[in-house]
Amino acid sequence: MNPAPSVIVFTVLSGLGFGFLACLGTGLLHPTGWTAFFVWGFGYALAVGGLVASTFHLGNPQRALLAFSQWRTSWLSREAWAAVATLLVLAPVALSDWLGLGLPRGFGWVGAGLAAVTVLCTSMIYAQIRAVPRWHDWSVPLVFLAFAAAGGAMLSFHPQLAMLMLVVLAMAMLLHWRRGDGAFAKAGSTLSTATGLGTIGTPSVFELPHTxxxxxxxxxxxxxxxxxxxxxxxxxxxxxxxxxxFSLLLLPEGVAVVVAVACHLVGAFVQRWLFFAEAEHVVGLYYGKR
Amino acid sequence: MTSLPASTGTKLGLVIDLDTCVGCHACVTACKGWNDQGYGAALSDQNPYGADPSGTFLNRVHSYQVVPDDAPPQIVNFPRSCLHCEDAPCVTVCPTGASYKRAEDGIVLVNEDACIGCGLCAWACPYGARELDMDAGVMKKCTLCVDRIYNETLPEEDREPACVRTCPTGARHFGDLGDPHSAVSQLVAARGGFALMPEQGTKPTNRYLPPRPKDRPDQASLLAPLLDIKATGFAGWLDKVLGKI
Structure with missing residues (x-):
């Protein structure tokens, strides 16, 4: 699949943003006053920035609001709703942290849950597609959720949780790659089934339909x-x-988080680029390519 | 909207005869020609006369070589277009409701006024039936010439998809595959018509008819009896003598 920059930026940034917002919602990091304004603002900027990036590859972005209409069937539509719901539910929590209103943390927990649902919906946009066997697997939501959790924990200055989530992320990525490598063969689509000519003999591409x-x-x-x-x-x-x-273990706390998040973000971009570039669509069979 | 109809009694679709198709691409041209006018955004081309031409087509004709275990290879021309699946994954993924399957006849269509051009439906289709038009930014796909088949301003013989109407060898058939007594259903039954990539679970409506078995004469070569030449007379004597030296 084509690794379109807009989609890579969207999934990486909004994943990190919603992960961080979830941590802020639960009070894992509990800033107050103007610090809260900037910290929450950073979380919102990541999440919203990612969502805005996702509209760049649309053929007709001016109709993007219509994407809210099909939540019954479409994961993309569900994602739109979940994202907006998360941002709205967490807004009073953010205001409360900033202005010291003392809103009960329950709101934050609901927002955190919605943030997780948003990341899940994002991952399901890809995991639902059966025609891309590498994506059509439960390891995809696992990877997306682990990225959000690890990134959120790091940004929240919580090294213990961050370490744990990074271990989970490592296992999720390994699992996704291992399962993904055998997925195409397991799906059972070949040029024989794609053309139905397997009953006669072994088909191969003779001439392409267009040069x-x-x-x-x-x-x-x-x-x-x-x-x-x-x-x-x-x-x-x-x-x-x-x-x-390594940076969380070896470096002094403040520097450690900056270095850790910076490395993690670059790693996330590489992983996401590969997530698209490596995924093979069954339509490639018709062209003798995968 | 993007929920699939529970069932459609009428299932309009195509039956493509891989035995008869000669790979002339007339259906491709007719499709592009008809869909360049009237229904929806025109099928655009990018850089059509330049070094790297590209364009939107709703129908593409591939050619495959098939090698049987015990016979010479054969060439099969293979038109590929939307199969108007019963369980169309391209419909349910659509976030805007632009992609839909008609309950009355099973045709899968795109409402271009609601299409945001996200491309997710093209990803969901295993058959590559959908192409995003680079000029209009909306998804294009085979409409089964919905603007021809019910069009009473056209002469009756023209009320079928442009690709079917134009096919010079009669390799394309159009009809109701939901009706077991229709001509296309009987053709499918008689010729062992099959669906593409059944393992993808899309339940396509369109069917393909396999190439008929080739004749297999008993001899290894039709020319074999001609090759077994027995020389007679002087040539026979010469052959014998030269063979002994």
């Missing part, structure tokens, strides 16, 4: 990144998990 490129080839048959997939996995795991762990 130029097209939307399908650009969007779903992206083959550039896979050659270096294993190196990129090591880089992603190293930057998203190992580097933050």
């Amino acid at each position: 130029g490129g097209n939307y399908l080839l650009r969007e779903m048959i992206y083959v550039v990144g896979r050659r270096h997939a294993h190196k990129l996995r090591t880089i992603a795991a190293g930057l998203a998990v190992a580097a933050p762990m």
Whole structure:
């Protein structure tokens, strides 16, 4: 699949943003006064920034509000609702932290739950797609949720929880890669089933339907990144998990968090780029490519 | 809206005969031609006369080589377009309700006025039936020429999809696959028509008819009897002598 920058920025930033907002909601980090204003503002900026980035790849972004209409069936629509609900429910908690209104933390917990639902919905946009076997797996929501939790815990200056979540993230990524590698074969789609010609013999591509490129080839048959997939996995795991762990263990607290989050974010971008670039769509079979 | 209808009695669709298709791409041209006018945004081309031309098409004709275990390879031309699936994943993923399946005849359509061009439906389709138009920014797909098949201003023989109307070899058939007595259903039954990628669980409406089995003469080669030449007369004597030296 084509690793479109807008979608990578969207999933990484909004994932981190909602993870951080959830931590703020539960009071894991409990800033007050103007600190609260800027800390909450940072969380909102990440979440909203990601959501805004997601509209950049739309063909007709002016109709984006229509995306709220199909929550009964569409994960993308559910994600839109969950995101707005999270941002609205957490707004009074943020105001209360800023102005010292003393709102009960229960609101924050509800907001944190909604933030988790938002990240889950984001991941389900991809995990629901059966035509991309690598994505059609429960390990995808696990990876997205673990990224949100680890990033949120780090930004909340909570090294113990951050370490735990980074371990969970490492396991989730390994699981996703291991399960993903056998997913295409397991899905059972081949050129034989795609053309139905397997009953006669072994089919192969003789001539393509067009000599130029097209939307399908650009969007779903992206083959550039896979050659270096294993190196990129090591880089992603190293930057998203190992580097933050070492910096949290070895560096003084303030610096540690900055270094850890910076490395983690770069690692998250690498992982997400690979998440798209590595995923093979079954339509590639028709073109003799995967 | 983007919920699928529980069931559609009428299931309009295509039956494509892989035995008869000669791969002339006339259906591709007819489809592009008809859908460039009238229904929805025109199918645009980008840089059509340049070095890297690209464009939106609703129908593409592939060619495959099939190698049987015990016979020479054969070429199969393979038109690929929307299969108007019963369990269409492209419909349920749509966040705006632009993508829908009609309860009355099972045709899967896009309401272009509601399409935000997110491309998720194209991702959800295993068959590559949907292409985002780069000019209009909306998703395009086969409409089964919904603006022809019910169009009473057209002569009756033209009230079928443009690809079917134009096919010079009669490899494309249009009809109600929900009615077991319809001509297309009987054709599918008689020829062993099949669905594409059944493992994807989409329950396509369209069917493909397999190439008919090729004749397999008993001899290894039709020319074999001609190759077994017995020389007679002087040539026969010469052959014998030269064979002994």
